[in-house]
Amino acid sequence: MDQTPQNKEDYFQLVPRCYTEMVDLPVIEIDGINHQSRRTIIVEDIANACKTYGFFQIVNHGIPQKVLDGALSTASSFFELPTNEKMKYRSDDVKSPVRYGTSLKDNAKYRRVVLKHYANPLDKYIALWPDNPHDYREKMSEYAKATQKLGVSLMGIITEGLGLGPEYKSDKMVKGVQAIMVNSYPPNPAAAQPDLELGLPPHSDCSCLSIVLQGSRGLQIQDSDGIWRDVSYVKGALVVNIGDCVEVMSNGVYKSVVHRVKILSNNFTRISIASLHSSALDEKVEVAEELVDDEKRPKGYKESTFNDFLNFISRNDISEGNYFIDTLRLVQSFVVPK
Ligand SMILES: O=C(O)CCC(=O)C(=O)O
Numbered sequence: 001m002d003q004t005p006q007n008k009e010d011y012f013q014l015v016p017r018c019y020t021e022m023v024d025l026p027v028i029e030i031d032g033i034n035h036q037s038r039r040t041i042i043v044e045d046i047a048n049a050c051k052t053y054g055f056f057q058i059v060n061h062g063i064p065q066k067v068l069d070g071a072l073s074t075a076s077s078f079f080e081l082p083t084n085e086k087m088k089y090r091s092d093d094v095k096s097p098v099r100y101g102t103s104l105k106d107n108a109k110y111r112r113v114v115l116k117h118y119a120n121p122l123d124k125y126i127a128l129w130p131d132n133p134h135d136y137r138e139k140m141s142e143y144a145k146a147t148q149k150l151g152v153s154l155m156g157i158i159t160e161g162l163g164l165g166p167e168y169k170s171d172k173m174v175k176g177v178q179a180i181m182v183n184s185y186p187p188n189p190a191a192a193q194p195d196l197e198l199g200l201p202p203h204s205d206c207s208c209l210s211i212v213l214q215g216s217r218g219l220q221i222q223d224s225d226g227i228w229r230d231v232s233y234v235k236g237a238l239v240v241n242i243g244d245c246v247e248v249m250s251n252g253v254y255k256s257v258v259h260r261v262k263i264l265s266n267n268f269t270r271i272s273i274a275s276l277h278s279s280a281l282d283e284k285v286e287v288a289e290e291l292v293d294d295e296k297r298p299k300g301y302k303e304s305t306f307n308d309f310l311n312f313i314s315r316n317d318i319s320e321g322n323y324f325i326d327t328l329r330l331v332q333s334f335v336v337p338k
């Protein structure tokens, strides 16, 4: 893959700017997934990435650059709208299908502005999305449709890699929740120590898997020694991470790794779009029986639903290190230090 910077902005994105070490995430080409010989390699590469990092990047994923750029650009335009226009979508209800939230006014430790909306099935939700900017629904729905299709396909690759077969979760993902988190992380000119500014606190995703489009660098993941490492920005790539539901389903073979967002720039706003894919709100998430061995790997997690997670986050402040998945653990010896 050609990573030669085409212009100054791309060059800037590729040059490490802070003291944090980069994490050498695999960048996996996923074209040819329906050809058996290619599929075998991709399944193996993704299985290795899930075991080692819980994160990987994908390229040649079939989503045109124009669709990625369109989604980032309309997201950016949304955040530039006057406050009263954005506040129309404000809600304190974590279950609201469309929800705008900002922590900036509270002088909070974490500086993220977010528009969250459900996207699957699209027909049910699109009329609730912002219609300003005028191209928001068009551009974001192109991106949402493409990532939903990709999410189902990636889940098939993941379950195949676990020995559960490609169809193990397909129906559940097709009918499942797709929550799009449109994130904006503005710089804080008043920060006493800009290097310490965080956009998003450490958390793991409640999803089965998440697909993240980065507009620029800033995402960091915590390795098993507790060290934060930068995820590189690769133009056109999508970052994929395992969420809590897959950690549970895999009986801890794959980890839902803790990550956060750092504010790396003093002069521009970072945009990212995370598409979180999981089964339906009241669908049971449980350990796959096939991955339980009473002696070598006993069942490590209680069952739950996505609704349980939403109830948990409405009652707990996740920025205080409260992780939903910790409430599900049965076998402490399999816990990877967070
Ligand atoms: O902004 C990012 O890169 C990651 C966002 C994220 O982790 C999330 O929305 O759950």
Ligand SMILES: [Fe+2]
Binding pocket: 203, 204, 205, 210, 259, 274
């Ligand atoms: Fe996340």
